[in-house]
Amino acid sequence: xxxxxxxxxxxxxxxxxxxxxxxxxxxxxxxxxxxxxxxxxxxxxxxxxxxxxxxxxxxxxxxxxxxxxxxxxxxxxxxxxxxxxxxxxxxxxxxxxxxxxxxxxxxxxxxxxxxxxxxxxxxxxxxxxxxxxxxxxxxxxxxxxxxxxxxxxxxxxxxxxxxxxxxxxxxxxxxxxxxxxxxxxxxxxxxxxxxxxxxxxxxxxxxx
Amino acid sequence: xxxxxxxxxxxxxxxxxxxxxxxxxxxxxxxxxxxxxxxxxxxxxxxxxxxxxxxxxxxxxxxxxxxxxxxxxxxxxxxxxxxxxxxxxxxxxxxxxxxxxxxxxxxxxxxxxxxxxxxxxxxxxxxxxxxxxxx
Amino acid sequence: xxxxxxxxxxxxxxxxxxxxxxxxxxxxxxxxxxxxxxxxxxxxxxxxxxxxxxxxxxxxxxxxxxxxxxxxxxxxxxxxxxxxxxxxxxxxxxxxxxxxxxxxxxxxxxxxxxxxxxxxxxxxxxxxxxxxxxxxxxxxxxxxxxxxxxxxxxxxxxxxxxxxxxxxxxxxxxxxxxxxxxxxxxxxxxxxxxxxxxxxxxxxxxxxxxxxxxxxxxxxxxxxxxxxxxxxxxxxxxxxxxxxxxxxxxxxxxxxxxxxxxxxxxxxxxxxxxxxxxxxxxxxxxxxxxxxxxxxxxxxxxxxxxxxxxxxxxxxxxxxxxxxxxxxxxxxxxxxxxxxxxxxxxxxxxx
Numbered sequence: 001x002x003x004x005x006x007x008x009x010x011x012x013x014x015x016x017x018x019x020x021x022x023x024x025x026x027x028x029x030x031x032x033x034x035x036x037x038x039x040x041x042x043x044x045x046x047x048x049x050x051x052x053x054x055x056x057x058x059x060x061x062x063x064x065x066x067x068x069x070x071x072x073x074x075x076x077x078x079x080x081x082x083x084x085x086x087x088x089x090x091x092x093x094x095x096x097x098x099x100x101x102x103x104x105x106x107x108x109x110x111x112x113x114x115x116x117x118x119x120x121x122x123x124x125x126x127x128x129x130x131x132x133x134x135x136x137x138x139x140x141x142x143x144x145x146x147x148x149x150x151x152x153x154x155x156x157x158x159x160x161x162x163x164x165x166x167x168x169x170x171x172x173x174x175x176x177x178x179x180x181x182x183x184x185x186x187x188x189x190x191x192x193x194x195x196x197x198x199x200x201x202x203x204x205x206x207x208x
Numbered sequence: 209x210x211x212x213x214x215x216x217x218x219x220x221x222x223x224x225x226x227x228x229x230x231x232x233x234x235x236x237x238x239x240x241x242x243x244x245x246x247x248x249x250x251x252x253x254x255x256x257x258x259x260x261x262x263x264x265x266x267x268x269x270x271x272x273x274x275x276x277x278x279x280x281x282x283x284x285x286x287x288x289x290x291x292x293x294x295x296x297x298x299x300x301x302x303x304x305x306x307x308x309x310x311x312x313x314x315x316x317x318x319x320x321x322x323x324x325x326x327x328x329x330x331x332x333x334x335x336x337x338x339x340x341x342x343x
Numbered sequence: 344x345x346x347x348x349x350x351x352x353x354x355x356x357x358x359x360x361x362x363x364x365x366x367x368x369x370x371x372x373x374x375x376x377x378x379x380x381x382x383x384x385x386x387x388x389x390x391x392x393x394x395x396x397x398x399x400x401x402x403x404x405x406x407x408x409x410x411x412x413x414x415x416x417x418x419x420x421x422x423x424x425x426x427x428x429x430x431x432x433x434x435x436x437x438x439x440x441x442x443x444x445x446x447x448x449x450x451x452x453x454x455x456x457x458x459x460x461x462x463x464x465x466x467x468x469x470x471x472x473x474x475x476x477x478x479x480x481x482x483x484x485x486x487x488x489x490x491x492x493x494x495x496x497x498x499x500x501x502x503x504x505x506x507x508x509x510x511x512x513x514x515x516x517x518x519x520x521x522x523x524x525x526x527x528x529x530x531x532x533x534x535x536x537x538x539x540x541x542x543x544x545x546x547x548x549x550x551x552x553x554x555x556x557x558x559x560x561x562x563x564x565x566x567x568x569x570x571x572x573x574x575x576x577x578x579x580x581x582x583x584x585x586x587x588x589x590x591x592x593x594x595x596x597x598x599x600x601x602x603x604x605x606x607x608x609x610x611x612x613x614x615x616x617x618x619x620x621x622x623x624x625x626x627x628x629x630x631x632x633x634x635x636x637x638x639x640x641x642x643x644x645x646x647x648x649x650x651x652x653x654x655x656x657x658x659x660x661x662x663x664x665x666x667x668x669x670x671x672x673x674x675x676x677x678x679x680x681x682x683x684x685x686x687x688x689x690x691x692x693x694x
Binding site: 003004005006007008009010011012013015016021024025027028029030031032035036075076077078079080082096097098099 | 221222225250251252263265268269270271272273275276277278279280284286289293299300301303304308323324325326327328329330331
């Protein structure tokens with residue numbers, strides 16, 4: 001501590017430089033919904049990365065189990081995350097924060113694209129409110145198959161075909177992630193969805 | 209909403225999680241003091257109050273829950289300290305803008321503050337939600 | 344006069360909250376801080392003619408009252424009238440300062456400038472007459488330097504240091520004012536006192552201005568400046584008088600305390616630690632340094648002008664402590680400046 005015997009922002013950032021701590025700290029001092037959204041997304045990305053490191057323990061788990069793992073990690077980071085909160089139904093992942101921030105996600109194992117589309121539709125038309133601060137969400141895609149890039153390409157083609165009102169872009173920071181936006185039917189405001197693949201493909205080829 | 213109600217909501221949402229104990233102690237600490245003595249609660253204040261030697265990730269997690277979740281028991285602020293020890297309170301929004309742009313404009317001079325992160329102290333105050341029940 | 348020049352002059356003098364208000368009042372765009380604001384207002388592709396007159400007037404007003412160290416002199420009405428009449432008829436000498444006024448000359452333009460005050464304007468209003476003087480003064484600036492700002496060899500040689508600070512003296516145009524009100528007993532000498540200026544520099548400026556005034560009007564109307572020391576205790580004790588944001592005092596327990604509390608709306612008089620400390624003493628505290636802030640309503644909100652009465656523990660220990668300087672800061676314009684002066688005069692009448 002060097003500023004009046006208190007921790008400065010610089011010192012706290014050095015203390016909390018480990019990624020989950022950094023995200024937690026940023027969420028603590030986030031001042032608006034866009035900042036909160038950034039940190040929720042960063043948390044999801046970090047957890048996705050961690051989970052992708054242990055596919056051997058995850059590839060046989062079902063959707064609910066995978067999502068429970070995700071929510072447990074979100075809660076450990078300090079997020080107000082839950083499963084099955086009743087917002088127009090039961091979204092897979094609900095993150096709430098101050099000032100009525102609400103972020104919803106549907107989490108689906110990639111079986112086929114109709115299943116993913118169902119998840120998107122549930123998110124868009126059933127669970128989300130589309131109100132300010134509640135106008136973002138995610139479709140989390142657990143990929144047990146190889147070639148996540150091809151899965152995402154195909155998924156976006158299917159989405160574009162089924163929902164021509166949705167515009168889709170590739171995320172600049174991670175080309176496997178997609179961002180989509182469209183006018184929410186309830187409010188007419190832009191509703192943004194981030195499509196995040198989590199690879200739990202496990203087929204090691206090292207047995208002799 | 210009072211401290212008791214916030215704690216009930218905390219225990220409901222984080223049922224079975226040991227972090228609730230630390231959160232309870234923080235809420236009790238802030239609620240036990242008169243309003244004029246909780247105008248600047250820093251990481252150090254909270255750490256000292258709950259008997260920690262420094263700031264650790266348990267304290268960070270507890271504060272994240274109390275500040276950023278729907279509990280919103282505390283509001284985040286920041287203090288800019290000049291070379292001559294003058295202090296200027298910054299809102300969370302001003303700080304957010306500074307971190308997003310990399311530039312903090314000094315509220316008095318209007319000039320960019322060099323190396324501002326080394327001069328800014330984050331702190332917290334009980335929110336209107338927490339104070340409401342204490343009146 | 345172009346808006347870019349006005350904006351640069353505003354930047355050189357005005358606290359940011361004051362500057363923002365002036366810009367808002369004149370319907371001018373603001374950027375993130377002074378640098379971006381001056382950039383915007385210097386854009387020649389945009390026509391800001393609609394705001395030139397208003398901004399010029401606001402800048403002129405700020406020069407009369409912004410960030411000043413003030414001494415008050417009791418002057419009889421006949422003497423004030425004589426002084427006023429002389430100043431209203433005085434010939435203004437030619438100078439670059441005067442040509443630019445109310446805009447300020449840049450550091451480059453000040454290269455050959457004089458430290459002797461030069462009369463550049465007589466401002467006549469319903470409230471009185473102000474004689475405006477300009478001169479060149481220096482301000483000490485301390486800037487932290489990073490290794491990549493230094494030449495290679497130098498950075499290596501200094502690598503053992505945690506912090507490297509550059510000190511430079513920057514020339515700037517100081518604007519000082521002699522104010523003779525139509526009503527009231529005091530003539531005020533106000534010298535520029537921006538943050539970072541050493542008190543000694545202001546002391547010299549006061550003395551030079553007084554000398555210049557005497558020379559100009561060919562008479563000596565000012566005797567000794569009024570002693571403001573008694574106001575420190577009087578204003579501190581007046582519970583409803585503004586908000587005390589800084590107080591230094593001695594105690595009979597042989598301790599010196601210096602307390603500061605600049606959070607919005609909170610007064611040191613009511614602060615728990617301050618009250619508790621006082622309550623534990625058998626004798627009153629002996630304040631010698633006070634900063635007090637008022638809220639003065641404006642059409643669009645309020646301003647928070649601040650008065651500083653800064654003596655020392657040493658001076659306060661003498662039989663008849665003297666303090667002649669009042670530091671008045673953060674005024675939006677003459678309205679809140681005059682408010683502060685009126686409060687000073689009110690307390691002077693009661694001590």
